[in-house]
Amino acid sequence: MTKTKRHHPLLMLIHLWTLAKRFIFFVVYLFVIKADSESSFIIYGRIIIFAAFGIMVITIIWTWFTHKYKLDHKSFHLYKGIFIKSEQTIPFSKIQNVHRHTSYFHRVFKVTSIHFETGMTGEETTVKFEVISHIEADRLEAHIKSTDGDALTTDDVKDTKHANLNRNIHFEPTKMDILKASFTSLSFLILIPLVGSFYSKINGIFHMEKEAKGVFMNIISSEWMVTIIIMVLVIASVTFGIVRTFLAYGKYQISSDHDRIYITKGVIEETSFSISKEKVQAIEIKQSIMKRLLGLAEVKLTSAGSFSSDEETLEINSLYPFLPVKRAYDMVSEILPSYEVKQKMIRLPRKSLWVRLIKPSWIWFIATAILFYFRPSILKVEQAWWILSAVLFILIAVLRLLEFMNTRFILNNQFIQFKTGGMTTSLFISKRDKIIEVKVTRNIIQQMIGLASIGTIHRAKPVHHAGVDDVPLELATSFYHWYMGRKNEIKLE
Template identity: 45%
Template sequence: MTQPLKRLHPLVLIFDLYKLVKSNIIFFLFLFLLNMGSEKWWIQTAKWIFLGYVVIMLFLSIGKWITYRYVIKNDAFYIKSGIFSKSERTIPFLKVQNVQRQTTVFHKIFKVTSLTLETATVGDESSIIFDVISRVEAESIESAVTETREQKKIIEQSSVGLFEEQVVVVEPEKNDKKVIHFTPTKKDLVKASFTSLSFLILIPIIFKLDDVIKLDVFRDEVTNALKWGWAILAAILIGVLLISIAIGMVHTFIKYGKYEISSDTQKVYIKKGVLDESIFSIRKEKIQAVEISQSFMKRILGLAEVKLISAGNTTIGEVESNTLYPFLPVRKAYTLISELLPDYQVVESMHELPKRAFWIRMIRPSYIWLIATALIWYFKPSLWWVSVVLLLIIYSSRILDYKNSRYLLNQSFIQMKTGGFSTVLFITKRSQVIEVKTERSKLQRYFKLASIKTVNRAKPVLHKELLDVPHEAASEFYSWYVDRTKEVKIQ
């Protein structure tokens, strides 16, 4: 597949301007509206610096558009870029780990989209980013990447017969239909609104308003209302609470209203957003691990958040795109994992830590508590109770961590659960673990315990550790990993 050398979509210049305005609107309002007539020297200086920054960013945007060129040929991207220093990159389709597509309000207005292709390499140039691209071209690029992978797999499967003189490449099947596994109901959205505490969103808005308009008059009105009676004040508070809940509901719907989790035989797809839509796809074979996390609030409500860990970057802007619906019932989360990834199994019956692990955690010194206590004693001895409260929190967390910690070596899988007030259940295949480590401190030797660690490919590299397992389990863990050679072929 070959395409002529081309520039980025010209709308990318307007999109860069849109992002520039969006990210600097607060500075603009502060400098040019709230301080319109100010003669203070630092305000005037800040205005010129801000204008200079805007001009420089606009010139850089134009320079990037002029110098950035790309072409697709021989199943790879060839990219030339650079304003002051030129660079050339070649990125084969086979290196692409994840595909992310985001359609903001801006993209919807102009009927375009954005496309990000993530590779497993590290660095600023590990991704191919099209901030603005036509939807037809985005679909064409995605299809080209997918077809290249499928053809490679067919060739590899056909090449198993080493005595064949010629390999016939068969066109990949087109009947691989998506299966929708989850879409949130109204009940799920209401539960998500309260679990995420989005109904409290009105509080920071009120405090922000105090910076723009003075609320002294409003506070005086509330004081006068107290003279009329508590019924009026209660009505005001209930009204504010209802408005806050309504705003939180709307915020939750905009964020999670069109959530959809689906899959086919090759990929997992996560679609989210009402105004700003994003679509994230990840190849099942590239998933390094699965994390099931529960915050303290989610543990109380029996909810969980599932993340699919991969080698590529999984963030769109400031949002983690590899997260399945963050407010799944625990049972549904386990079922969803088995539906999306048939090779993965969540085994609820796991090994607990021995009782001696409890005592070693109780006698380990807490350096955070020691430092905090020393600072309190030196600067403010009257706050001695803060040290006591901190000590209670630390030891409560340790007790909960001991009770929650679990582990299991399940054939070619390992499961590790850790956490005190919040917990994380980590599941990965032996074939996806690139390094393991066992450690024993002097204190652990005395109690016949050890720590086990795993390393998986991710951005950044993912390290997981479980403290204070029996030393026999650590030896079994090492032997379990040695058997990895039976599953991984080194070419």
């Protein structure tokens, strides 16, 4: 068992910075904008702000002194409490994912943060170290992987680092991959609203609209000036999109060893994530329209652990959002050899299409009712409302046709695999022993023509639901009996 330790002292600095950001508005208002005010409200407000800030500073320092941790051969032990002491024990066996994030602040002080995510429910199910040295983070991560229960030495940690260098690297994006990603994500379009937002803020302060009106009229009256401005905006937008994508995915790497999958990304702010292969509940391969046109796909992992932090929700359950389709399929088999992905699957019967087409669309009913009530005139066409209603009706029918054409399914020994979606498709693969619940439902129309809907539930945060509608009744029955066979595969902890 290791000795009890306090968290890194820089944790107080981070909390003080967060506290300062929360108080900045009140400080500016009370001490800058209302600096000359002698109102009782302002005077007492300043006193309250001083008192509250002082109390919070003392609380931050006191909290650092009272919050401690230690490790034994099988658990984290967390101690906290100022007036009421508490101890929390989290077994290593419950840890699903390990997430590291190195922000610019961390890089300046040569530290990092590390979160150990668990699959347990309730509050405080994550062991968080918001500031920690790289050596201590390596030691903690190596400790939870050790099986002998002995305290790790510096040499043990170095051996673990050496083993990390021998991981199998499955993917690192090339320059062409980054270029494709920048266009697929449409990140170059973000510059336009950013410029608009910046201008509106500047205009609100300096009232530039009147002064800029004359300049604007002179510019639009010159064709060559308009052409140059458009070209500059296009080049700037594309450059911005490429740079933004490079900063996010420039140092992306997917690797694995015998037990875990590792994902690292980020140029300025670095994020690394690892998940135990045994904890992967399901795999999802998604394609948007743009990705289908460019032959790209995104592979996502469903895990019982959380994929978020206090500051942001992180898409680190995605292996890489812009993988070539063939590489995506091959990578699943490389990283998770226990999973099988079948290229050929069973299509829905034709009667499923008619069920989908005759199903009432509430969107169309509501939209048509609104159009009928207001009867808008478009391009001087007074009866345009029913044309819009007809277009919407056709669009909904086309989307349902696409969903029917894309939907496929297959039961493959201990695996279930199905593909759904219209404009965006999703291929879902899972193992029988990873599914915690299944359901088979039938509405009146499905009962009349021998169809059913099947669904699965997986342990995740939030709970993950997946399924296929309008499958043959025979498949639904086989699906239910297939799931009952899991009792021979479940391993109790």
